[in-house]
Amino acid sequence: MAIETFRMSATCQSRLILSPLQQPRQSDERGEMVMSNESISLDKVALVVHPSDNVAVAKTKIVAGTLVECHGKQILVCEDIPAGHRFALFDLPAGTPIKQYGQPFATSLGIKVGERVTCQRISNELPKRAVTPASKNEPPNYLPKEQVPTWKGYKRRDGRFGARNYVAVVPTSMCASTEAIQIAMKAEFFLWSKEEFPNVSGVIALPHDKGCGCPSGTPVEMTMKVLARYIEHPNVAAALVVELGCEKTNLDAFSKFIEPTMDKKPVKTISIQDCGGTQATIRKGLEIVGEFLELANKFQRETVSGSELVLGVKCGGSDAFSGITANPALGYAADFLVRCYGTVIMTEIPEIYGAEHLLAERAKDEEVARKIFEAVGWFRKYVGVFGHDLDENPSPGNIEGGLVNIAIKSLGAIAKGGTSRIEGVIGYADLPQGKGLYLMQGPGYDQESTPGLVAAGAQIVAFTTGRGTTIGNAIAPVIKISSNTQTFQRMKGDIDINAGTILDGSETIEQVGERIFAELMEVASGKPCKAELNGHREFQIWAVEEVSL
Structure with a gap:
C-alpha cells in the first residue's frame, strides 16, 4: 500500500512539474516574478506534488498581489512567496492538517487561501495514521543476472570489492x-x-x-x-x-x-x-x-557485478525542492541498484521522524516494521535525555529553503531511499545482514552520518543537497546531487549532478535517476568525484552520549 501511494505521488510529480516551464508574463531584471494584472496558471509558478495536497510549492518567487489560476478559480497571493515555500490553496482553519506528498506535515493555526505557510502559522502536531501490515510487501523485482551492469573494483581477501585502494x-x-x-x-x-x-x-x-x-x-x-x-x-x-x-x-x-x-x-x-x-x-x-x-x-581493478556495490544515500543542506527532484531521482537509482542484487543503506533517523509510518509500511515483515518505529522512538528518548526534541532538527538554512519543520523535511528525505522494501534495521556502523535496502540508526548530522554509512560498508555515497554542501569522506567518494539548477550553477566545482533539470522541465525523475546510476558506476570504477578533486576527506565518529540531530 505504501509503495503504491509513493509511486502515485511520483507519477503526479511527473505530470505536474516535468512539462517545459514557461516564463512568467512579467519579470524584473533579476528574473523574479512581479505582479501581473492577469491571472497566471498555477503550473507556471508553482507545483502541487500530490492531488490531495492543500498547499502549493513556489517554483520561483511569487510577489504579493499575483493572481494564480487553480482548480478553476483565481487565488490572490497575499504576500511574497519565496521559491521553495508554500502557500495555501484553500482556507485552512485552525486545526486543519496541512498536506504535501499526500501526507500531513503540520496543523494549521489559521491560514487563509493565498497566505504563506510559515513556522509561526503552524503547529507540529500530526494526526495519528494507520499503518498497513508490513507482511504484505513482496521481494524486489530483480533483474536477470545476465542483465546486471558491472563496475571495476579491487578484490579483497574477504570477497568484497573496493571502489578505492x-x-x-x-x-x-x-x-x-x-x-x-x-x-x-x-x-x-x-x-x-x-x-x-x-x-x-x-x-x-x-x-x-x-x-x-x-x-x-x-x-x-x-x-x-x-x-x-x-x-x-x-x-x-x-x-x-x-x-x-x-x-x-x-x-x-x-x-x-x-x-x-x-x-x-x-x-x-x-x-x-x-x-x-x-x-x-x-x-x-x-x-x-x-x-x-x-x-x-x-591490487588491480577487475570487472565485478553491480550486486557487489553498497551505496549509502544521504541528504544535507536540503531545501524544499530536495524531496521533489534530487531525492526521488536518487531513490530511482537506489531502486535499480536493489534490483541488481546490490545493497543500499539509508540513515538519518531524526529525518524520518513524521514519515516513519511510510517506511514501516515498506518493511519486509512486521518485525522490521517494529524495529523502524523503535529506531525513531529510541532517538526521541535519546535527545529527550538532554532536554531536546527532534522538532529542533531543521537548520536555519533548511527553514530559509522552505523546510518549515521536521515532518516536511522527513517526507521529502525518505524519497532518496526509493520504493524498495526495507530488509532490516542495523545499528550505527554495523554491516547489513544481506542485500537490499537497509535503515541504519544514526544522526542526521552530515559529519557523523556519512562516516557511519561508510563504516557500515558503503564503498560510495550519493548525497543530495538543495542549499549546497561540499562534504566528502576519508576513504569513499561522495557524489553530490543538486535539487535545483541555481545551486548547481553556483557550485559547479563541488556538485556532480544537477537534478534541477526536473524542476526546469527538461528531464524526468527517471531520466535523472538513470544519470545518477551511470555516474555511480563510473565513480565506483575510478572516476574521481568533485569532493575528491577538492580534497575533501572528512571523518568523524558519532559520540552517542552527546546530542546530534
Whole structure:
C-alpha cells in the first residue's frame, strides 16, 4: 500500500512539474516574478506534488498581489512567496492538517487561501495514521543476472570489492591524531605518486577527537568499532594503527577489534610512547607506509557485478525542492541498484521522524516494521535525555529553503531511499545482514552520518543537497546531487549532478535517476568525484552520549 501511494505521488510529480516551464508574463531584471494584472496558471509558478495536497510549492518567487489560476478559480497571493515555500490553496482553519506528498506535515493555526505557510502559522502536531501490515510487501523485482551492469573494483581477501585502494593511517585516539596526520601527509607528498603507484588511491589519515577523556562503555566501544570498520573496509588496502599508549582505546583494548582483519589485509601498529615521541613515530610510520604502498599497488581493478556495490544515500543542506527532484531521482537509482542484487543503506533517523509510518509500511515483515518505529522512538528518548526534541532538527538554512519543520523535511528525505522494501534495521556502523535496502540508526548530522554509512560498508555515497554542501569522506567518494539548477550553477566545482533539470522541465525523475546510476558506476570504477578533486576527506565518529540531530 505504501509503495503504491509513493509511486502515485511520483507519477503526479511527473505530470505536474516535468512539462517545459514557461516564463512568467512579467519579470524584473533579476528574473523574479512581479505582479501581473492577469491571472497566471498555477503550473507556471508553482507545483502541487500530490492531488490531495492543500498547499502549493513556489517554483520561483511569487510577489504579493499575483493572481494564480487553480482548480478553476483565481487565488490572490497575499504576500511574497519565496521559491521553495508554500502557500495555501484553500482556507485552512485552525486545526486543519496541512498536506504535501499526500501526507500531513503540520496543523494549521489559521491560514487563509493565498497566505504563506510559515513556522509561526503552524503547529507540529500530526494526526495519528494507520499503518498497513508490513507482511504484505513482496521481494524486489530483480533483474536477470545476465542483465546486471558491472563496475571495476579491487578484490579483497574477504570477497568484497573496493571502489578505492587507500593506505590508511589510523590513530586510536585524539592523542595520536597529530602523528597520524603528519605520517599520511608526508607519505603523500614524498613517498606516493600516481606515476609510481598507479593503483593506489592515496595515503589518508583518520584524525578524530575521541578515545579518551570520556566515560567508559558506549563512547569507547563505538570509537573502536568505527575505526575497525574503516580498517577492514574494502576501500582500504592496508592500515597503520597509531596509539599514544595510555588512552582508553590503546592497542591492548583495540586489538580485539582488529585481530580478525589482520589475517585478511596488512595491518601494523606502533606506539608513540614506545617509539620515543612524535618524530620517532613519524619516521617509523613512514617506513611502514612505504612498505604498504608497494603491497597496495599490486591490487588491480577487475570487472565485478553491480550486486557487489553498497551505496549509502544521504541528504544535507536540503531545501524544499530536495524531496521533489534530487531525492526521488536518487531513490530511482537506489531502486535499480536493489534490483541488481546490490545493497543500499539509508540513515538519518531524526529525518524520518513524521514519515516513519511510510517506511514501516515498506518493511519486509512486521518485525522490521517494529524495529523502524523503535529506531525513531529510541532517538526521541535519546535527545529527550538532554532536554531536546527532534522538532529542533531543521537548520536555519533548511527553514530559509522552505523546510518549515521536521515532518516536511522527513517526507521529502525518505524519497532518496526509493520504493524498495526495507530488509532490516542495523545499528550505527554495523554491516547489513544481506542485500537490499537497509535503515541504519544514526544522526542526521552530515559529519557523523556519512562516516557511519561508510563504516557500515558503503564503498560510495550519493548525497543530495538543495542549499549546497561540499562534504566528502576519508576513504569513499561522495557524489553530490543538486535539487535545483541555481545551486548547481553556483557550485559547479563541488556538485556532480544537477537534478534541477526536473524542476526546469527538461528531464524526468527517471531520466535523472538513470544519470545518477551511470555516474555511480563510473565513480565506483575510478572516476574521481568533485569532493575528491577538492580534497575533501572528512571523518568523524558519532559520540552517542552527546546530542546530534
